[in-house]
Amino acid sequence: MTRISMFFWGLIGLVTGSWLLSDSLWVSPFAYFPFRHVFVQYSGLLAVFMMSAALVLALRLRTLERWLGGLDKMYRLHKWLGIGALVMATLHWWWAQGTKWMVGWGWLDKPVRQGAKQELAGLEAWFRGQRGLAETLGEWAFYIAALLIILALVRAVPYHLFRKTHKLLAIVFLPLAWHSLILMEFRYWTGPIGWLTLIVTVAGSVAAVLLLMGWPARARRVTGEIVSIIHYPELRVFECSVRVGEGWQGHKAGQFAFVTSNESEGAHPYTIASGWDPGSRSLKFVVKELGDHTRRVSRSLHEGMKVALEGPYGGFDFEDDCRTQIWVGGGIGITPFIARMNVLARKPDGRNVYLFHATPDISERALNKLRADAESAGVNLVVRCSKTDGRLTPQDIRDAVPDWSQSSLWFCGPVAMANSLFSQFRKWGVPNRRLHREFFDMR
Numbered sequence: 322m323t324r325i326s327m328f329f330w331g332l333i334g335l336v337t338g339s340w341l342l343s344d345s346l347w348v349s350p351f352a353y354f355p356f357r358h359v360f361v362q363y364s365g366l367l368a369v370f371m372m373s374a375a376l377v378l379a380l381r382l383r384t385l386e387r388w389l390g391g392l393d394k395m396y397r398l399h400k401w402l403g404i405g406a407l408v409m410a411t412l413h414w415w416w417a418q419g420t421k422w423m424v425g426w427g428w429l430d431k432p433v434r435q436g437a438k439q440e441l442a443g444l445e446a447w448f449r450g451q452r453g454l455a456e457t458l459g460e461w462a463f464y465i466a467a468l469l470i471i472l473a474l475v476r477a478v479p480y481h482l483f484r485k486t487h488k489l490l491a492i493v494f495l496p497l498a499w500h501s502l503i504l505m506e507f508r509y510w511t512g513p514i515g516w517l518t519l520i521v522t523v524a525g526s527v528a529a530v531l532l533l534m535g536w537p538a539r540a541r542r543v544t545g546e547i548v549s550i551i552h553y554p555e556l557r558v559f560e561c562s563v564r565v566g567e568g569w570q571g572h573k574a575g576q577f578a579f580v581t582s583n584e585s586e587g588a589h590p591y592t593i594a595s596g597w598d599p600g601s602r603s604l605k606f607v608v609k610e611l612g613d614h615t616r617r618v619s620r621s622l623h624e625g626m627k628v629a630l631e632g633p634y635g636g637f638d639f640e641d642d643c644r645t646q647i648w649v650g651g652g653i654g655i656t657p658f659i660a661r662m663n664v665l666a667r668k669p670d671g672r673n674v675y676l677f678h679a680t681p682d683i684s685e686r687a688l689n690k691l692r693a694d695a696e697s698a699g700v701n702l703v704v705r706c707s708k709t710d711g712r713l714t715p716q717d718i719r720d721a722v723p724d725w726s727q728s729s730l731w732f733c734g735p736v737a738m739a740n741s742l743f744s745q746f747r748k749w750g751v752p753n754r755r756l757h758r759e760f761f762d763m764r
């Protein structure tokens with residue numbers, strides 16, 4: 322089980338376990354309305370816990386990032402928590418609101434309240450007095466949150482639009498947290514679920530406020546200056562070197578940074594394609610023109626221009642105990658391997674390394690650089706041009722690496738290529754812990 326699955330299911334287990342100490346889904350008599358009452362509580366708590374955890378993850382805390390194996394994995398978890406929250410909140414909303422509608426349509430008969438209305442006092446009476454407002458706030462916040470989460474999941478929505486609208490979820494969380502605390506069954510406060518809900522909603526609210534204040538970018542930003550740019554028009558790629566200011570604490574090969582060249586566009590993540598050298602303080606980025614921003618930026622960057630950097634992030638750090646490492650860089654996914662070769666050229670680690678670079682286009686200039694990097698790092702380089710030589714297959718790798726079964730595999734490139742490679746290596750018995758990949762995608 323991966324760490325992100327452990328976190329996801331662990332959170333569900335924690336909510337379920339502590340809720341079951343105070344309540345149950347097995348109501349007696351088992352009928353629609355008694356079940357609705359407990360299910361609305363349970364689904365609401367699950368939704369708010371997931372949303373809170375997603376907000377805390379968005380703070381990009383270094384300890385959490387290390388534990389989860391990198392920011393790309395952290396954002397994958399953030400996305401699954403968002404989907405989970407949307408599903409649970411929709412169920413919660415339907416059982417709460419849909420039931421009222423179904424009673425109105427005559428599909429359900431509302432049970433007659435038995436006995437005299439209980440007089441409440443003190444804190445419980447105060448909580449009861451807030452219910453109307455909490456219900457209305459919760460309902461509207463749910464509609465907005467659902468819309469924002471759907472916008473985030475629909476790939477057709479451009480990234481820049483998603484990025485701007487997604488921030489609004491931090492605002493919407495605040496009324497949802499309030500809704501949960503007020504409408505949670507009052508007797509839960511005497512059990513662990515009550516206090517856990519308080520802690521989790523406060524943590525989520527603090528995270529929401531920090532995110533709205535521009536954290537973590539504001540706290541971790543370092544200024545840099547572009548010192549050189551080289552274009553490879555045949556690849557639609559450019560290479561840019563940036564000298565970073567004193568705030569940059571160094572990085573490991575394979576890590577990445579968020580780079581902002583234009584405030585209105587915001588930060589984009591790029592792998593740092595060079596090792597850390599405190600003398601030059603220079604970071605290299607190799608960027609493919611994959612969309613609007615990267616196309617525009619390739620023309621607008623110039624030497625002496627100031628950029629902002631945030632990082633380093635990522636857990637794609639080549640650390641394992643295998644004597645042989647297989648590296649596969651698909652297209653622009655070659656960048657972390659360039660950085661690692663840069664480090665190995667200065668400080669060899671004694672491993673056998675095979676680097677497979679699969680690319681549709683070839684530039685002799687870029688290829689000569691890659692060959693020179695591989696030679697100085699003592700890395701066996703295999704370049705496969707998919708247009709002329711066909712696709713790189715798992716069998717090609719197996720044939721080229723004598724001890725492939727004892728090796729680790731480090732992959733960066735298209736998701737489909739990673740999936741087919743990893744599934745074949747798994748079938749051949751290579752354990753998951755030896756298969757590493759970097760996602761070039763955070764959505």
Ligand SMILES: Cc1cc2nc3c(=O)[nH]c(=O)nc-3n(C[C@H](O)[C@H](O)[C@H](O)COP(=O)(O)OP(=O)(O)OC[C@H]3O[C@@H](n4cnc5c(N)ncnc54)[C@H](O)[C@@H]3O)c2cc1C
Pocket residue numbers: 393479480481484577587588589590591592593607608609610611612613614615616653656760761762763764
């Ligand atoms: C960890 C990581 C490392 C990366 N390293 C490199 C690299 O070394 N070289 C390189 O050329 N590319 C790299 N990328 C990809 C690069 O970030 C995107 O290609 C670039 O942001 C595309 O922007 P665009 O507006 O031109 O394209 P669009 O067409 O707008 O976006 C294409 C895709 O890029 C992603 N993307 C766009 N904007 C952002 C953003 N602000 N933050 C996160 N993802 C975004 C989205 O998935 C989007 O669907 C990396 C991505 C990640 C996540």
